Amino acid sequence: MTKVEFVSAAAAKRAAIHRMVMPGHVCPWGLKAKHLLESNGYQVEDRHLTSRDEIDAFKAKHKVATTPQIFINGVRVGGYDDLKRFLGKAVRDPNGTTYVPVIALFAISALGALALSTSVFGTPFTIRAGEWFIGLSMIVLALLKLQDVEKFSAMFLNYDLLSQRWVPYxxxxxxxxxxxxxxMLSDRLIWLAAPVTLFIGLEGAISVFKAVYVDRRELKCACVGGSSNVPLGFISLTENLMMIVMAVWMGRMLVG
Incomplete structure (x- = not known):
């Protein structure tokens, strides 16, 4: 590489970022943008906007609504998402459907169940691990729904048959x-847990099956809470089928 080529290459990797750094608030997107630039080999000129007047003046000058704003070789690229697009990174669509929350939930529940089995029995692969996996999954799913019951119930009412007849459900x-x-995790009151689990699992499976496979409706699933972008379908049905299987298994233990 010649000296001229080296200088040109270095210049191509220079960026300036204007971000909010105030006594009571440091913009997290500015920090993320700075880190992303540095991770991609850019020499970053980090320019702080330290007061509301300074921020408003910057926005007015560049006719932008938000900060941070990134400039590469003197040309404005835009904000954090614009920078990701410029660098060829994927940008999440806030309104797009995704299975990531459900995959993460089941993966963590499975690993937790395997860890418990290893701690108690010395091996991760036990029948008890399978029981713990379903129990942990149900607890985490309930926790996500309980974060905002109003949002969850509004989304749930779109397709749940019993809720549409009796809203408090x-x-x-x-x-x-x-x-x-x-x-399930405690192995207590199985005589109560088994029929309740069977009921909510069966009712839920019927509701999902009707909405998705009979009525052909395209809905978002309330399974991971009311702000979910998980599409209603196979994953939702799987949640209910897991509860049905566990209820039958608990019933078998009671009979035995």
Whole structure:
């Protein structure tokens, strides 16, 4: 590489970022943008906007609504998402559907169940690990729903048949799911947990099957809370089928 080529290459990797750094607030997107630039080999000129007047003046000058703003080789790229696009990184669509929350939930629940089995029995692969996985999954799913019961119940009412006939069931559902999950983990009151789990699992499976496979409706699933972008379908049905299987298994233990 010649000296001229080296200087050109270095210049191509220079960026300036204007970000909010105030006594009571440091913009997190500015920090993320700075880190992203540095991770991609850019020499970053970090320019702080330290007062509301300074921020407003910057926005007015560049005719932008938000900060941070990133400039590369003197040309404005835009904000954090614009920078990601410029660097060829994926940008999440806030309104797009995704299975990531459910995958993460089941993965963590599975690892937790395997860890418990290893601690108690010395091996991760036991029947008890399978029981713990379902119990932990139900508890985490209930926790996500209980973060905002109003949002969850509004989304749940879109497709749940029982809730549409008796609205309070939409708010009661996450409590039932959480309590039965706890009872599964504790091996207590199985005579109560088994029929309740079977009921909510069957009712939920019928509701999802009708909405998705009979009525062909495209809806978002309330399974991970009211702000979910998880599409209603196979994953939602799987949640209910897991509860049905666990209820039958608990019933078998009672009979035995």
């Amino acid at each position: 939409a708010s009661l559902y996450p409590l039932l799911e959480g309590v039965t999950g706890i009872l």
